[in-house]
Amino acid sequence: MSQKQIKLKIFPDGQVQAELLGFRGKKCTDYISVLELLLDAEAVDSERTPEYYLEESVATKVTQVQVQAIGRG
Amino acid sequence: MSVSIALLPVALAIRIVMGKENFENWVKAQQVRVPSTFTTELELARNVIKAGYDAVKFGSSIKTHIDGEKSFFFWELVDGKWVAIFPKYQEQAVIDRFIVSVESIVGQKVFGAFPDTTAQVSAQFPTNFRDGDLLMKALREFGAQPSLRTNGSILCKIENTALLFSRLGDSPYMLEVKNGPSLEQVYRYMSDIDDDYKRCVQTAVYEKIKARAAARDMAVESEEVLPDKTILITLRVS
Numbered sequence: 001m002s003q004k005q006i007k008l009k010i011f012p013d014g015q016v017q018a019e020l021l022g023f024r025g026k027k028c029t030d031y032i033s034v035l036e037l038l039l040d041a042e043a044v045d046s047e048r049t050p051e052y053y054l055e056e057s058v059a060t061k062v063t064q065v066q067v068q069a070i071g072r073g
Numbered sequence: 074m075s076v077s078i079a080l081l082p083v084a085l086a087i088r089i090v091m092g093k094e095n096f097e098n099w100v101k102a103q104q105v106r107v108p109s110t111f112t113t114e115l116e117l118a119r120n121v122i123k124a125g126y127d128a129v130k131f132g133s134s135i136k137t138h139i140d141g142e143k144s145f146f147f148w149e150l151v152d153g154k155w156v157a158i159f160p161k162y163q164e165q166a167v168i169d170r171f172i173v174s175v176e177s178i179v180g181q182k183v184f185g186a187f188p189d190t191t192a193q194v195s196a197q198f199p200t201n202f203r204d205g206d207l208l209m210k211a212l213r214e215f216g217a218q219p220s221l222r223t224n225g226s227i228l229c230k231i232e233n234t235a236l237l238f239s240r241l242g243d244s245p246y247m248l249e250v251k252n253g254p255s256l257e258q259v260y261r262y263m264s265d266i267d268d269d270y271k272r273c274v275q276t277a278v279y280e281k282i283k284a285r286a287a288a289r290d291m292a293v294e295s296e297e298v299l300p301d302k303t304i305l306i307t308l309r310v311s
Contacts, residue, residue: 006291006308007305007307007308008282008308009303009304009305010278010303011303012272013275014084014085014270014278015082016278017077017080018077019076024075028075029076032076038282038285038291039080040084040278040281041080041278042080042083042132042133043078043079043080044131044132046078048076
């Protein structure tokens with residue numbers, strides 16, 4: 001399992017950009033509220049990178065295969 | 074990487090852009106605050122959208138475009154009621170059209186009376202400041218010798234110009250200028266104070282990360298200051 005990291009850039013104008021690395025799928029978005037509490041800040045924008053969709057797609061395929069297997073009994 | 078997130082510290086409002094070339098915009102940014110009867114975000118958004126406008130969450134405020142993409146205003150929650158904060162330069166007919174549209178959807182009067190701005194003897198301007206402690210610190214660093222008044226407003230004096238920072242509820246501070254030598258001069262002060270305040274916010278955010286990371290199962294792996302003064306911190310999450 002890859003190491004989870006958060007890269008935080010605190011700009012001189014006080015705004016913050018966070019990049020989440022090594023998180024899988026929706027765990028990334030779960031961390032938005034953690035960061036809001038950590039920084040006393042509010043998320044104003046978030047952008048999912050292609051890796052996010054890749055991971056979600058893999059997870060969806062796995063779930064579909066499991067459902068099919070159960071359906072076949 | 075899976076997600077990139079932009080965060081705005083609650084101490085900071087992004088209402089105005091300071092800087093040498095933005096004086097005209099700052100002067101135009103004087104505001105007219107009109108209270109509404111809306112008490113919840115949902116009630117506000119539902120009715121404004123039904124009236125044909127938008128209502129986009131923007132930090133703790135809500136942003137509504139009023140006349141095309143470039144013209145917008147903010148809503149702020151003050152004492153449990155949402156207040157529409159129109160820029161003073163906004164054409165009155167456009168505001169009237171918006172008010173009529175929203176009130177016809179709601180089926181009753183929503184907006185309070187417009188404040189009488191003709192009797193104003195001093196100039197009031199929006200600021201990006203939300204945190205009183207950080208503002209006091211920034212003003213002290215600027216050498217403005219601020220004093221905190223009993224009503225929570227902050228008064229300081231720079232070269233015989235009195236600057237009064239006051240706020241309603243949790244909304245960002247408004248600046249009232251009395252005996253200003255000229256708006257250009259006041260604007261130069263404000264640009265410098267705005268820079269100092271933002272630096273204070275940057276430092277405060279950095280200190281919070283250092284103090285709080287461990288309690289959230291995070292450890293600071295590395296930190297550095299980039300050439301543009303941006304602080305880059307890498308946290309390892311266990």
